[in-house]
Amino acid sequence: MRHIISILLENEAGALSRVAGLFSARGYNIEAMTVAPTHDPSISRMTVATRGSEEIMEQVLKQLNKLVEVIRVQDLTEGPHIERELMLIKVHAVGPDREEVKRLSDIFRGRIIDVTDRSYTMELTGTGEKLDAFIHALDPGMVIEVVRSGASAISRGAKAI
């Protein structure tokens, strides 16, 4: 099953490689990994999308907790949560495609953020599935470049992790 793990860790050089190193050394899967400082600049938030059985996830959480610089770990998929990903996508847009791309972007609530006479660059946010759906909706030959942030996620309700 897919899990989204939210990690609060000391915002220190090397903390990121400790987490990444843990995943590779122990053979855990990483689908995506994002990291940035929180409102407290001494703390970073890392979000890891991963897959694994329940036993593996239990070990992943325990091993993460064991890292000296990790302050808190939670598997967000255990409760209600909201997941978002940002995608920047550049596509060929000439002739009749130009209007079609614009229309599609509107349907997916994308925004066109850069334009040339032959291309559009768009910004979309949503779950990974929605972003996948957008890409699928395009003619594969049209896509020039895709940049995805990887999942960010937060739990529902008033509490922090």
Add this chain to the structure above:
Amino acid sequence: MTSPTTTQDRPSPELETEELTGAGIVVRALRDEGVEYVFGYPGGAVLYIYDELAQQDAVRHILVRHEQAAVHAADAYSRVTGKVGVALVTSGPGATNAVTGIATAYMDSVPMVVITGQVPVALIGNDAFQEVDTVGITRPCTKHNFLVKDVRDLASTLKTAFYLAATGRPGPVLVDIPRDITSHKTHYHYPEKISLRSYKPTVKGHPGQVRKAMQLITSAQRPMFYTGGGIVLGNASAELRKLVRTLGAPITHTLMGLGAYPASDRQFLGMLGMHGTYEANMAVQHCDVLVALGARFDDRVTGNLAKFAPHARIVHVDVDPSSISKNVRVDVPVVGDLQQVLLEMNQVLAESDQRNDPQAMQAWWAQIEEWRQRGCLHYKQDDRIIKPQFVVQKLYELTGGNAIVTSDVGQHQMWAAQFYGFDRPRRWVNSGGLGTMGFGLPAAMGAQVAEPDSTVVCITGDGSIQMNIQELSTCLQHHLPVKVACLNNHYLGMVRQWQEFFYENRYAMSYVDALPDFVKLAEAYGHIGLRADTPADVEPVIREALRLKDRMVFMDFQVDPQENVYPMVPAGAALSEMILV
């Protein structure tokens, strides 16, 4: 990776403390930490530190001949004393040579601080002379590591390193110090206490879980204790003995746990696992409640996981939650420090009168005695060729079971574990997790430094001893009268045994041709060499070695090259499927 404190935590410069160089801070911090010995090897990046070391005598330095040995010696010093061991090496090759030692300590959870020199801050990342990314290389084999980039962080980083090494699940912590940091000056302030918001090991056991555990244990028909290195590391032997004696239950140890419960006691069934005793392995396979304390269900212990302890409900106490339910699902987990948790368990026991059913216990013991009758460690004594087991037995007898025994890796290690009965913890020092050949001799040095008046015996093999033989020179320089007992079978015996059992007797590269004359070699290093060729030589050789109290003695026992370690659970088999003699 960088230092744990933020700028605001630094002491204000107005505070009237001495100004010291970084090197001065290192040495002062070691002193304030109560460190008596540092094992190390100098080089460019640590010369300021060596300069400071030479100008005082509170912290003494043992000069080894290879950095790996420095780390093993510091490791063994820690295993024997329970204190944090300290090693000091230079950058680049000094650090890479130390890595095997660090990984060895990491696998066996030994508290250590390793200080490595680094190139000056401005040169880091430049492929400078003798630069390696030490923090990067050692990240997966340390509990934690630091690169100090500001001298003002040095003292608190060292304090944090000692704190991390010794608390929770212990382990080696590395502090990488660039050369220029050791010459920069700042006010010295060594924090008294460290508190990290991201690191809070659990010490006390959850009372509800402890009660549940005792409930399960005392209701067992066939209880079995399986305890490991955690009892030794956590100094929990006394509490363990109390609990096990009160309950009258059988107990086995892992290789790392030997000595925690007296081997000479009737309730002790010997070691379990791949080369464990028949009675210990059978008892684990047939028990209905297994009590695992400070043991991590290693694959050398469990054999085939799916068939491990099939009838047992399992209690597991460990300070590291990630050890629990990692390989084997546990019914009653307790996270906490063993000394504390065992104290709580003994309290619960004292306050209740629930005890195991005496009739069930009697039947259980009758069954165990039957297994014990099998005499699984029996070997055939010969009057011409020395049996390696015989040597270990004689060593045990002639040292009165009181020696500190270090070992290397191979058959000799298993015979040492099986035939030297340890009645106390911290007397048996070996590399279990990483299985590092070359550990034994430097470990014996560390042990001898820790206990100058004790007899320290290194039970080694002809292969292993040659992996750090250069340390014979250190023994001379520092007057370390260790006794090496080499079970010389002219083979990488453990490899040969596997080839005999599982590779149809094809002995690929396991015969060690061209062995040196160890007696002459010892003499060349300024020591005494003794050789035993027949069983009749064994006792006189050991007696002579022990008589030469102040001398390092190398005993070369020419033992049966074909002898195998029994019992043996083949890899992948269930614990009860032992190959017996």
